[in-house]
Amino acid sequence: MAATGGRSLRVLQVMRAPVGGLFRHVADLSVELSRRGHEVGLVVDSLASDSQTQEKLAALTPSLTLGVHPYVMPRLLGPGDLVVPLQLGGLGRKLRVDILHGHGAKGGFHARLAARPRRDSGTLYTPHGGVLHFSTTSSSGRLFHRLERLLMRRTSAIIFESNYARATYASAIGEPTCPASVVHNGLREDEFDPVTPDADAADFVFIGELRRLKGVHVLLEAFAGVTNAGGEPASLFVVGDGPDRREFEAMAADLGVAGRVVFAGAGPARQAFRRGRCVVVPSLAESLPYIVMEAAAAGLPVLATRVGGVPEIFGPAADRLVPAGNAEALRKSMQRVILESSTAAAEAEALRRNVEENFSTSRMADAIEALYFASIGRG
Incomplete structure (x- = not known):
C-alpha cells in the first residue's frame, strides 16, 4: 500500500520497557505504518529483556525494516541518561529518520534530547501516563515535570491517548506550548x-x-x-x-x-x-x-x-x-x-x-500519520 502524503516516512519509535498497553500501542502503530509503506524502527531498553519480551519483539520484527535497537535505559534518571540521547541522535542520523516518536517518560525524554531541530524532521511525544504518574510533591516528580516544561520547545507535537490524559498533563505540568492532539488508542479488525x-x-x-x-x-x-x-x-x-x-x-x-x-x-x-x-x-x-x-x-x-x-x-x-x-x-x-x-x-x-x-487501529494511525506529515511541513 502506498504511503499517505505521497512519500514514505522513516520513523523511529522510542520507548523503554516493551510491556503493557504502551508496547501494545507502539506495536499496533508500527505494524499499521509499515502496512502503509513507511519504514519503522524501534528503540527499547536492553535491561528490560526476558524470553517473553524477545518473543514479542520477534513477532514485530517483520514490520520493523529499520531494525530493533537496544540501549540501556533504567526507569529512574541517572548518568546513562546523558549518553543515550547522544547514541540515539547518532542512530537517527545514520538511519536518516524523518520522525522521532518518544513514548512514555523515558522514551519521550531521550527522543527529544536526541533530536536536532530541522525543518524536514519531526519529534513527537506520547506520555502514556508516564510522567503523569509522578507526584507533584516528590523530588523526582518535580524534576520530571520541570524537564517536561523545558522539553516542550524541542517537541513538534504531543499526542495524548485520551482527553483525560491531556487534562491531567495540563494540571500537573501546564498547557502545552507546542501543538497537542488527542488520538485514542485503537483495536485491530x-x-x-x-x-x-x-x-x-x-x-x-x-x-x-x-x-x-x-x-x-x-x-x-x-x-x-x-x-x-x-x-x-x-x-x-x-x-x-x-x-x-x-x-x-x-x-x-x-x-x-x-x-x-x-x-x-x-x-x-x-x-x-x-x-x-x-x-x-x-x-x-x-x-x-x-x-x-x-x-x-x-x-x-x-x-x-x-x-x-x-x-x-x-x-x-x-x-x-x-x-x-x-x-x-x-x-x-x-x-x-x-x-x-x-x-x-x-x-x-x-x-x-x-x-x-x-477506536480502530486504522483511525488511530490515520491521525498520527497526519501529525507526522504536519510536523515536517507536509500536512
Missing part, C-alpha cells in the same frame, strides 16, 4: 469478532493485574451479595496474577465466596472472555484501558468504573459507569446485568458499535 462464552462460563470475569489499584477487593465485596437468575449465588472467574493475589484469595474465603470464585492465573484476554458472561473492570484508576475496549469489541456486557478515559470509551453510555471504590453501586450493576440480560445484551451491542467506529 480481528478483535471485533464476537466471542461466545463457554457453556460453563461464570456469571462474571475479571481480567487484569491482581493489585488493589485494579479494585479487585471492591469487586469481591460487591460479588458476595450477587445471585444468579435462579436465585443461587453467582460465580466469578478471575484471570491474572500480581502482588496482592494472596490477599484477595484470603478475602474471598473471609467473605464465604471462595467456593464460587476461581483464581485461574494469568492468560490472554481473548481466551479469558470465553470464561465469563460479563466482564467487570472495577479499577480505582486508569488512563485508557485496552481491556475495556477489547471486551466491548468482543460483544460482551462490560461493567466498569468512572475513572480516567473510560467515559470516553463508553461515549453516550457513560452514565452507566460505576463510581470507583463503591462496592454497593457495583453490586447493583452486577445484579442488574443478571436480571436484565436482554437489556444488557442490547447495551453491549451498542457499545461494540461505538468502539468499532471510534
Whole structure:
C-alpha cells in the first residue's frame, strides 16, 4: 500500500520497557505504518529483556525494516541518561529518520534530547501516563515535570491517548506550548469478532493485574451479595496474577465466596472472555484501558468504573459507569446485568458499535500519520 502524503516516512519509535498497553500501542502503530509503506524502527531498553519480551519483539520484527535497537535505559534518571540521547541522535542520523516518536517518560525524554531541530524532521511525544504518574510533591516528580516544561520547545507535537490524559498533563505540568492532539488508542479488525462464552462460563470475569489499584477487593465485596437468575449465588472467574493475589484469595474465603470464585492465573484476554458472561473492570484508576475496549469489541456486557478515559470509551453510555471504590453501586450493576440480560445484551451491542467506529487501529494511525506529515511541513 502506498504511503499517505505521497512519500514514505522513516520513523523511529522510542520507548523503554516493551510491556503493557504502551508496547501494545507502539506495536499496533508500527505494524499499521509499515502496512502503509513507511519504514519503522524501534528503540527499547536492553535491561528490560526476558524470553517473553524477545518473543514479542520477534513477532514485530517483520514490520520493523529499520531494525530493533537496544540501549540501556533504567526507569529512574541517572548518568546513562546523558549518553543515550547522544547514541540515539547518532542512530537517527545514520538511519536518516524523518520522525522521532518518544513514548512514555523515558522514551519521550531521550527522543527529544536526541533530536536536532530541522525543518524536514519531526519529534513527537506520547506520555502514556508516564510522567503523569509522578507526584507533584516528590523530588523526582518535580524534576520530571520541570524537564517536561523545558522539553516542550524541542517537541513538534504531543499526542495524548485520551482527553483525560491531556487534562491531567495540563494540571500537573501546564498547557502545552507546542501543538497537542488527542488520538485514542485503537483495536485491530480481528478483535471485533464476537466471542461466545463457554457453556460453563461464570456469571462474571475479571481480567487484569491482581493489585488493589485494579479494585479487585471492591469487586469481591460487591460479588458476595450477587445471585444468579435462579436465585443461587453467582460465580466469578478471575484471570491474572500480581502482588496482592494472596490477599484477595484470603478475602474471598473471609467473605464465604471462595467456593464460587476461581483464581485461574494469568492468560490472554481473548481466551479469558470465553470464561465469563460479563466482564467487570472495577479499577480505582486508569488512563485508557485496552481491556475495556477489547471486551466491548468482543460483544460482551462490560461493567466498569468512572475513572480516567473510560467515559470516553463508553461515549453516550457513560452514565452507566460505576463510581470507583463503591462496592454497593457495583453490586447493583452486577445484579442488574443478571436480571436484565436482554437489556444488557442490547447495551453491549451498542457499545461494540461505538468502539468499532471510534477506536480502530486504522483511525488511530490515520491521525498520527497526519501529525507526522504536519510536523515536517507536509500536512
